[in-house]
Amino acid sequence: MKDRRSISRRSALLLALSSGGALAKGFGGLADKAPDFAVPQPGTPLVFPKDHGPHPDFRTEWWYVTANLTGADGASYGVQWTLFRHALEPNATRAGWDDRNVWMGHAAATSASEHLFAQKFARGGIGQAGVQAMPFHAFIDDWALETRDDSTGAGIERLRVSAGDRNFAYALDLAATGPIVLQGESGYSRKSETGQASYYFSQPFFTAEGSVSLHGRKMQVSGRAWMDREWSSQALGPDQKGWDWFALHLDGGAKLMLYRMRSIEAAPYLFGNWIDGGGATSLLTGEDIGLEPLETIRIANRDVPIRWRVQIKSRGLDIKTQALNPRSWMGTDPAYWEGPIRFRGSHMGEGYLEMTGY
Numbered sequence: 001m002k003d004r005r006s007i008s009r010r011s012a013l014l015l016a017l018s019s020g021g022a023l024a025k026g027f028g029g030l031a032d033k034a035p036d037f038a039v040p041q042p043g044t045p046l047v048f049p050k051d052h053g054p055h056p057d058f059r060t061e062w063w064y065v066t067a068n069l070t071g072a073d074g075a076s077y078g079v080q081w082t083l084f085r086h087a088l089e090p091n092a093t094r095a096g097w098d099d100r101n102v103w104m105g106h107a108a109a110t111s112a113s114e115h116l117f118a119q120k121f122a123r124g125g126i127g128q129a130g131v132q133a134m135p136f137h138a139f140i141d142d143w144a145l146e147t148r149d150d151s152t153g154a155g156i157e158r159l160r161v162s163a164g165d166r167n168f169a170y171a172l173d174l175a176a177t178g179p180i181v182l183q184g185e186s187g188y189s190r191k192s193e194t195g196q197a198s199y200y201f202s203q204p205f206f207t208a209e210g211s212v213s214l215h216g217r218k219m220q221v222s223g224r225a226w227m228d229r230e231w232s233s234q235a236l237g238p239d240q241k242g243w244d245w246f247a248l249h250l251d252g253g254a255k256l257m258l259y260r261m262r263s264i265e266a267a268p269y270l271f272g273n274w275i276d277g278g279g280a281t282s283l284l285t286g287e288d289i290g291l292e293p294l295e296t297i298r299i300a301n302r303d304v305p306i307r308w309r310v311q312i313k314s315r316g317l318d319i320k321t322q323a324l325n326p327r328s329w330m331g332t333d334p335a336y337w338e339g340p341i342r343f344r345g346s347h348m349g350e351g352y353l354e355m356t357g358y
Helices: 004-018
Strands: 060-072 076-087 101-110 115-123 129-132 137-140 143-147 158-164 168-176 188-190 197-214 215-232 240-250 255-263 267-275 281-285 290-301 303-312 316-324 336-345 348-355
Touching: 060 255, 060 348, 076 129, 076 137, 076 143, 076 158, 076 336, 101 129, 101 137, 101 158, 101 168, 101 215, 101 255, 101 336, 137 197, 168 215, 168 303, 188 303, 197 240, 197 255, 215 348, 240 303, 240 316, 255 290, 303 336, 303 348
Parallel strands: none
Antiparallel strands: 060 076, 060 215, 076 101, 101 115, 129 137, 137 143, 143 158, 158 168, 168 197, 188 197, 197 215, 240 255, 240 348, 255 267, 267 281, 290 303, 303 316, 316 336, 336 348
């Protein structure tokens, strides 16, 4: 007899697919209308540590960590950890098996020669997955992103992140060296000219120490990590199909977040945030941003741009990116490209690139 947990996970995925919203239009259904769910409003203050936790009035949210790492062997590595919550209907958070939240986890470990990934599905209400704000703890099965402090109310200043599959595993200790950064207009992040938006904040100042194992070969690693936190109910416009998102660590200590929301007919919507070494932010609009694909490869029957020229006119930034592993394809549900990059030019550094909807 199949175990009940595997049946419930498959049921969770089928419910998400049949709900008409999870994977239907846009990327991951994020362009679908969401009647009766809450909608982000400008001017709403974000409150910590409460906003580290879940927001059941909204349809979709995620907790997301990427890390650029160097091993004791001198090689470069990257890891990704993401937990998604998707509500199948309003007021989805209920007791036990009546809960109508679907949880999904993605994890990956990347080297120059390999990109290993895994995904998990779970339903809410029965202890398979969830998030609490105080002390912070996000999990799906044995994958976890959680505070390393024992005191009640501990935030995200010191975290441990871990995940694994039969071919890879990682465990990293993260320590914040700078403040949380509110993206967009004090945390209200516009995604289109027609009003779609999310609440969005980041912690881009993590140092990372720990281990990565690939096919049983374990190595000590250290580097820089970035955490994103976002929630919404309709984050894309009706004609937007996906995005290109950059999270960059500049060697001088500044950080740069950029995204390009791609539309079927309209011009892309560009937005960004220049974050100095102390955490002060300067918002960047489309007139100031240049994003130009330089090289495309064929992967998973899709044409995906894996080298970019990035320009920020007001900052004199003109760089070209290079993927650590151009074939960093996440063959998950939904599928997308996600991997570590380096860049050179007017500035040097490293970061992560995510591309969806191709």
